[in-house]
Amino acid sequence: MSVKSFPISDEAINAFAEKVGTPFHIYDESRIIETAERIKKAFSWNDGFTNYFAVKALPNVNIVRMLGSLGFGADCSSLPELIIAEKAGITGERIMFSSNDTPDEEFRKAYELGAIINLDDITHIDAAERAIGAFPEIISFRYNPGPERTGNAIIGNPVEAKYGVTHSQIADCYRLAAEKGARRFVLHTMVASNELDGSYIVETARMLFSLVREIREKTGIMIERVDLGGGVGIPYRPEDNEVSFEQLGAEIHKLYDEMIDYPLAVSFEMGRAVTGPSGYLVSRVRHVCHKYKDYAGLDATMADLMRPAMYGAYHHITVPGKEDLPHDHMYDVTGSLCENNDKFAIDRMLPELRCGDLVIIHDTGAHGHSMGFNYNGKLRHAEYLLRKDGSIVRIRRAETVDDYLRTQLDEPEAVI
Ligand SMILES: *Cc1c(COP(=O)(O)O)cnc(C)c1O
Numbered sequence: 001m002s003v004k005s006f007p008i009s010d011e012a013i014n015a016f017a018e019k020v021g022t023p024f025h026i027y028d029e030s031r032i033i034e035t036a037e038r039i040k041k042a043f044s045w046n047d048g049f050t051n052y053f054a055v056k057a058l059p060n061v062n063i064v065r066m067l068g069s070l071g072f073g074a075d076c077s078s079l080p081e082l083i084i085a086e087k088a089g090i091t092g093e094r095i096m097f098s099s100n101d102t103p104d105e106e107f108r109k110a111y112e113l114g115a116i117i118n119l120d121d122i123t124h125i126d127a128a129e130r131a132i133g134a135f136p137e138i139i140s141f142r143y144n145p146g147p148e149r150t151g152n153a154i155i156g157n158p159v160e161a162k163y164g165v166t167h168s169q170i171a172d173c174y175r176l177a178a179e180k181g182a183r184r185f186v187l188h189t190m191v192a193s194n195e196l197d198g199s200y201i202v203e204t205a206r207m208l209f210s211l212v213r214e215i216r217e218k219t220g221i222m223i224e225r226v227d228l229g230g231g232v233g234i235p236y237r238p239e240d241n242e243v244s245f246e247q248l249g250a251e252i253h254k255l256y257d258e259m260i261d262y263p264l265a266v267s268f269e270m271g272r273a274v275t276g277p278s279g280y281l282v283s284r285v286r287h288v289c290h291k292y293k294d295y296a297g298l299d300a301t302m303a304d305l306m307r308p309a310m311y312g313a314y315h316h317i318t319v320p321g322k323e324d325l326p327h328d329h330m331y332d333v334t335g336s337l338c339e340n341n342d343k344f345a346i347d348r349m350l351p352e353l354r355c356g357d358l359v360i361i362h363d364t365g366a367h368g369h370s371m372g373f374n375y376n377g378k379l380r381h382a383e384y385l386l387r388k389d390g391s392i393v394r395i396r397r398a399e400t401v402d403d404y405l406r407t408q409l410d411e412p413e414a415v416i
Contacts, residue, residue, distance in 0.1 A: 004238055004362050006280060007031070007386055010320040013282065016392060017358055023283035023300035025369045026384040026392070027063065031278040032365075033388070036070045039270070042249030046256070048265025052096040054230045055081040057271025057366035058279070060383055062395040064088035067274065075230070075269035076115070079106050086113060096227060096269060098142065098188065100163055104131035116140050118188050118227070122169045125176050140186030140227065141165055141173045145207060149191050158191055170211065171218040178221060185221055187212060190229030194236075194272060198243045198251070204228050205252045205266075209259040225265040232273035236314045236363050243273065272366040279365020281305050285357045286336075294331050296353045301335030302342045303378035305364050306371045309341040316362040317345055325351035333359070337376045369396075379404060 006013070007028045036051075043049040052075035053067045059081060064074055065088035073094035074085035085095050095115035099106055102124065110117050111132045118140035119128060129135045144164030158164075165173050174185055191204055208226040215221055235242045252266065283300035307313035317333060327349040335342040344361055353359075372380040379399040384392050 004316045004318060006318065006320065006360050006362075013320055013360075014358060017282060017284070020382070020384075020394075022358070023281060023298070023304055024382045024384055024398075025304070025364055026280050026282060026386055027058070027275065027365055027395075028278040028280075028386050029066065030386075030388050032063070032066065032275055033070065035274055035278065036067060036072060038245050039268075039274070040071060042245040043252075043266060045249070045253045046266045047263060048225060048267070050094070050265075050267045051274065052094075052227070052267060052269045053274055054269050054271025055084055056370055057230075058275045058368075059084055059370050060395050061087045062385060063275065064090065068094070072274075073267075075271070076110075079103075079109055082106070082109050082113060082115070091115075093138065096140070096188075096267075098140075098190075098229075098269065100142075102127070107131040111136060116186055116225075118142050118186070119173070119177075120163055120165075122165050122173050122176070125173065125180065129180060135177070135180035135182060137182060138184040138186065139177045139182040140188050140225075141170060141177075143167075143170055143187060143189045143208070143211065145189070145191060149204075149207070164189065171215050174215055174221045174223075175219050178219070185223050186225040186227060187215070187223045188227040188229060190231060190269070192231035194233040195231050196233040196235065196241050196243060198248050201228065201232060201243070201248060202251045202255065206255055206259070209255060209264075212264065213259065222262065223264065225267060227267045227269060230269045230271050230273075232268070232270050234272055234276045234363060234366075236316065238316060245273075274366070276363050276366035279363065279368055281361040281364040281368065283359050283361065285353050285355055285359060288353055288355055293347075294329065296331045296333045296350075296359075298333060298335055298344065298359065300344070300361070300381070301337045301376075301378050302339070302344075303335075303337070303372045303374065303376075304381055305344065305361060305368050306373070307367060308344050309339070310371070315344060315364065317348060317350065318360045318362065319351055319353065320358050320360060322351040322357070327351055329353065335378075337378060339376075374399075374404060377404060 052073040054075045068090045074090045075096045076082045077099040092114040097110035097115040098118040100120040142164040212223045283298040287297040289295045302309040329352045333345040382398040383396040
């Protein structure tokens, strides 16, 4: 059971929302720091431990910088994400570049930053070398276990997944990379997404530790770091199980002691588990409509949070000041896009809503604002950070119509 609380009093959030306008995302700095510290402590038994924060989860330089100052690295998969890491002061091997279908300029930028380049395919050994004009000293491969693992609903079955090199290719990948001049080797995988069963993640560690041994036996190559990827889930529903970092750390430690006999660094690329529960989308009820069903139309849309529309994902909703009223009204909570799946919740039991009520949509700190888009001319809204001292700072302004129109040319431009 997780309790869905909000870190700001009803009065204060009402006053703040009145001042800056809704909707917006707000992130709780104390809670992000506390989570990062818990993750570090749970794996402090491992000398080289780090979490490369998956920048795509919350690509705001202020957040990435804060996590960098706590010792986290950055997991990037595109040029703009590499630039965010660089701006946040995270460079060199504190960047894991886990891309796929990678353009040449991204290989070059990652190399220029000294990032660990995580290759997604055996053909990318040549592709990266060609793009860079050299071969990196440190190289990583993303492993796809195929039928060996079952995957889960969001990421899908590994056999169907586009990512990673197969079991029959993996030893050859390291051999080929060594022939090209690589001297240091990392092994990566990512087989789950939003996984709430900690034992699945422990099994991923077992799989990688055993593969480390197999690669050493087949090639003589000693992997120096394993990266278990992201995918640690969070309890979006109040009744969901919460993955215990402490238990995860202890169980992986035990396996490590059983299976590994040299200093092998362990890392993750958790995004969701680091910032997800620390983010909230604050929105206002614009209209309450009674049709064949009852609808609460918000001033936010799926451009602010598309997980419910995209995956049917559950996000908890609370109404400040009405938490203790009976939840005896059923609503579809919608946005204003001309798409019928623009809904934050379907058939949700809530207290009776009135136009102008504030609503808090929980757990939007990862894959929330970052998945936004501009379909229907919807603009993306601002991001704020609730500081440890209780002050609130803006860390991204809202988009304006000018931003939206910036790439359009008033007059067609001759090209050929
Ligand atoms: C998305 C992704 C992550 C982060 O996943 P979370 O579910 O946010 O922990 C990490 N690594 C890679 C390669 C990813 O694609």
